[in-house]
Amino acid sequence: MSQPPALPASFPAADGGMNSVLGKVQHILEAFGPDDEYLSLSEIARRSGVAKASVHRLGQELVRWGVLERRGSDYWLGMRLFEIGQRVPRQRILRDAARPYMEDLFQATGETVHLAVLDGLEVLYLEKITGHGQVRPTRVAGRMPLYCTATGKALLAFGPRSVVDEVLALPMPRLTPHTVCVAGLLRQELAKARELGYALEREQTRIGYMSLAIPLTGATGTTMGALSVTAPVFRADVKKYVGLLDMVGRRITKTVTSMSAD
Incomplete structure (x- = not known):
């Protein structure tokens, strides 16, 4: 079974703000509400406050990691998040x-x-x-x-x-x-x-x-x-x-x- 790719090495420590990559990732993931099955790139950008270009770039990384899934132009939360959650x-x-x-x-x-x-x-x-x-x-x-x-x-x-x-x-x-x-x-x-x-x-x-x-x-x-x-x-x-x-x-x-x- 292949191992999922590690988080990009460029990810700095998160400070919860919008100036760090992890801060932007946090806002992207938290754009999904309890009743959202999927969101478009534009809707993620609107809800998160992260620029659409950054959402697209970080979304590609998160899809490769399995944290997000992409189907056409829409994004789903990935099963990788569920797997990690089970380890707490x-x-x-x-x-x-x-x-x-x-x-x-x-x-x-x-x-x-x-x-x-x-x-x-x-x-x-x-x-x-x-x-x-x-x-x-x-x-x-x-x-x-x-x-x-x-x-x-x-x-x-x-x-x-x-x-x-x-x-x-x-x-x-x-x-x-x-x-x-x-x-x-x-x-x-x-x-x-x-x-x-x-x-x-x-x-x-x-x-x-x-x-x-x-x-x-x-x-x-x-x-x-x-x-x-x-x-x-x-x-x-x-x-x-x-x-x-x-x-x-x-x-x-x-x-x-x-x-x-x-």
Whole structure:
């Protein structure tokens, strides 16, 4: 099996700006949104702010590396990105440990199950188990706000207090009429979550749905992620979900500890 070409030797260290090659590459790749299957060269240039000539030149390099794919005049994100993403140790270990138990949880509840971690000031979904006709707004590798999702509230309630302060310092737009976007109310919700051991949101991200999430704690006591069940409000069984999540969460923590020690 041939090895993919290395990144061009001319690539300097990234500073996140537009003056470095890697800075431009970052903007090019981040031009792709969650719902974009492909983008034209012109659209990438428009969204990224990188000159069309530079997009074309760097696009050729990225296609050779497998980070982008080109079909006619359009570009797709390449499978090479997926391959690299699978190598991130912390996320891979957590996802691999959680996946079998998430499937058990889905079988027991018949509802959508999410595994999420904190990434910056957002929820990043590592895994999702769902059935036909169930809640669709979330996706693996997708992001949602911390302040209004059950997983986000669990990560905030049981994570570093400094993250809570950062979230409260920023605007918290309403996603629905029920979204809690007032600092004092969010603090109350987080205090309640710490008291109960789980976080709950009802119609704060999508009308007609509720989610309940627990923190997943590592061997050192730090919160490594959150696990949730999302269900339509009319059939949600909070008491049942709390019991199942608690049992599954302990098993996931034990498995992660064992896998990390190997």
